[in-house]
Amino acid sequence: MQLLKERILKDGTVKPGNVLKVDSFLNHQMDISLINEIGKEFKSRFSECPITKILTIEASGIGIACITAQYFNVPVIFAKKTQSLNLDGDMYTTKVQSFTHKKVYDVILSKKFLGPDDHVLLIDDFLANGCALLGLIDIVRESGATLEGAGIVIEKGFQEGGDRIRNMGIRLESLAIIDSMSDDSLTFRD
Ligand code: 5GP
Numbered sequence: 001m002q003l004l005k006e007r008i009l010k011d012g013t014v015k016p017g018n019v020l021k022v023d024s025f026l027n028h029q030m031d032i033s034l035i036n037e038i039g040k041e042f043k044s045r046f047s048e049c050p051i052t053k054i055l056t057i058e059a060s061g062i063g064i065a066c067i068t069a070q071y072f073n074v075p076v077i078f079a080k081k082t083q084s085l086n087l088d089g090d091m092y093t094t095k096v097q098s099f100t101h102k103k104v105y106d107v108i109l110s111k112k113f114l115g116p117d118d119h120v121l122l123i124d125d126f127l128a129n130g131c132a133l134l135g136l137i138d139i140v141r142e143s144g145a146t147l148e149g150a151g152i153v154i155e156k157g158f159q160e161g162g163d164r165i166r167n168m169g170i171r172l173e174s175l176a177i178i179d180s181m182s183d184d185s186l187t188f189r190d
Pocket of ligand 1: 020
């Protein structure tokens with residue numbers, strides 16, 4: 001998505017540890033007209049899929065998922081990160097290793113909001129090693145819902161997440177795939 005790539009080149013900054021900072025337009029301050037275009041793009045890429053729910057993970061996926069959901073006319077559900085695991089059986093649970101915080105979280109989603117009749121689109125801001133997405137995939141599997149695919153705003157193609165997800169046979173649509181990045185250069189895959 002050309003508009004997104006141009007914005008990454010203009011306003012993104014590379015931080016130590018392979019972290020791309022895009023907090024001036026995507027995940028802290030949010031440029032809603034850009035995110036509207038992102039939502040439209042996800043809709044056009046998954047237009048033939050009978051999506052009934054958009055699933056993301058807190059926190060930075062939520063805003064993007066909500067704007068995207070307006071184009072699909074479906075609810076958004078988000079998996080919550082928690083320290084205290086509720087084991088009463090009402091929750092789908094999984095574990096996710098956080099790329100940015102280097103911690104393992106328990107992640108939960110209420111069983112009320114996802115079941116075997118649902119067709120799910122996963123949405124997140126970044127794909128790095130794939131842990132966040134794998135956690136969401138786990139939850140979808142546990143629920144018996146159909147996974148239609150995953151939409152990612154920025155995939156860091158030099159990390160293993162993209163290959164892991166695609167090798168599982170899951171449809172993955174990333175709007176910008178970064179092939180390499182350093183302090184003074186950033187290149188995209190075509
Ligand atoms: P993964 O689980 O694929 O290793 O990492 C994805 C998650 O880590 C995303 O939900 C995102 O919040 C965060 N993340 C991974 N890489 C980056 C990055 O380069 N910049 C920012 N801002 N967040 C990232």
